[in-house]
Amino acid sequence: MKTNFFFYKKKYSIDPNGIVICKSYSNIALIKYWGKHNNKIQIPLNSSISFSLGKVYTVTRLIYKEKKKMNLSVRVFFSGKEKTSFLPKILEFFHRISFYCSYLRYFNFIIETYNTFPHSSGIASSASSMSSLALCIMKIEKKLVYSLKEDFFLRKASFLARLGSGSACRSIYPGLVVWGCHQSIKGSNNLYAIPYPYEVHSIFTKIEDTILIIDDKPKKILSTKGHKLMNHNPYARERFKCANKNMNRLISILKIGDFQEFGELIEHEALTLHAMIMTSRPYFLCMKPNTLNVIQTVWDFRKNSKKNVYFTLDAGANVHLLYPIQEKTSILKWIYSDLFSYCKKIIESFCLSN
Numbered sequence: 001m002k003t004n005f006f007f008y009k010k011k012y013s014i015d016p017n018g019i020v021i022c023k024s025y026s027n028i029a030l031i032k033y034w035g036k037h038n039n040k041i042q043i044p045l046n047s048s049i050s051f052s053l054g055k056v057y058t059v060t061r062l063i064y065k066e067k068k069k070m071n072l073s074v075r076v077f078f079s080g081k082e083k084t085s086f087l088p089k090i091l092e093f094f095h096r097i098s099f100y101c102s103y104l105r106y107f108n109f110i111i112e113t114y115n116t117f118p119h120s121s122g123i124a125s126s127a128s129s130m131s132s133l134a135l136c137i138m139k140i141e142k143k144l145v146y147s148l149k150e151d152f153f154l155r156k157a158s159f160l161a162r163l164g165s166g167s168a169c170r171s172i173y174p175g176l177v178v179w180g181c182h183q184s185i186k187g188s189n190n191l192y193a194i195p196y197p198y199e200v201h202s203i204f205t206k207i208e209d210t211i212l213i214i215d216d217k218p219k220k221i222l223s224t225k226g227h228k229l230m231n232h233n234p235y236a237r238e239r240f241k242c243a244n245k246n247m248n249r250l251i252s253i254l255k256i257g258d259f260q261e262f263g264e265l266i267e268h269e270a271l272t273l274h275a276m277i278m279t280s281r282p283y284f285l286c287m288k289p290n291t292l293n294v295i296q297t298v299w300d301f302r303k304n305s306k307k308n309v310y311f312t313l314d315a316g317a318n319v320h321l322l323y324p325i326q327e328k329t330s331i332l333k334w335i336y337s338d339l340f341s342y343c344k345k346i347i348e349s350f351c352l353s354n
């Protein structure tokens, strides 16, 4: 598909002042996106799939007011306080998307945003914040084009969110979401995410995600830098092949409902992501000693109890523990008794279903 499909073609006419409000979930990838084409337009080098997460989301209020001068004008407030430090990223985002949303230049914007998860929790908020902002912008576009269809609305929101932060394009939808072209997934493409289109066994419709906050400081390695380093990572080519195969494996696991296979796959994906981070030049270590303590405790517990609890990681030290809702009582009890001492905070979230 060509990107000009998303151009805003109508002549500008809108009520001069208004407010739109949207919320977007955070997401955790099962098959990770790590590595993109070197062209600033966030085209991934492998397809990825994530679960959007309940309870952890961003709410954005976008206030717009008509102005005379045609330029991009934005102020950002986070949890009630003006954040000039967020401006460069937001302005770059507005600049990139103004190509597809020419009306942006006719307004002064005030962005007011907050997260439902604690600010310094180490949970990446760029996905949920960029996606809620993209949805707000699409709400304005919807005011300009009354006939705009729901599926175009969501697709373009995902397309715009991607230009803010790659993984943000998956946060537009609840449940399992795929981004990046994969030969076995119909409709998958590099420009926007789509809801996972195939059969999913009922065991995967109610999964808990308990997030163990091991490090609540902002990440040292920014994903933008990490993605770039994949262009020279000697193992990158194998990694992309492996991600591709893992996606095929996951499709059949999701259908059959094999939770052990699922768990083994997501742990392998998480450790592969960190292996890539550790083997880049310059190399990084995102895990902390307590990340490893948690992983070892999970493996020991699983061996002894035969419970279905598996971990995944993003590009940081924190651990997501995924398990079926049926085992929630006993696993949560074990988390608080055996893992609490390794964590700064525990956030009880869950995977949304499609």
Ligand code: PMV
Residues within 6 Å of the ligand: 028, 029, 031, 032, 033, 034, 048, 126, 165, 166, 167, 168, 223, 224, 227, 273, 314, 315
């Ligand atoms: O969307 P970005 O550029 O912040 O990259 C996200 C990368 C991972 O969270 C590590 C993996 C993923 O697919 O979400």
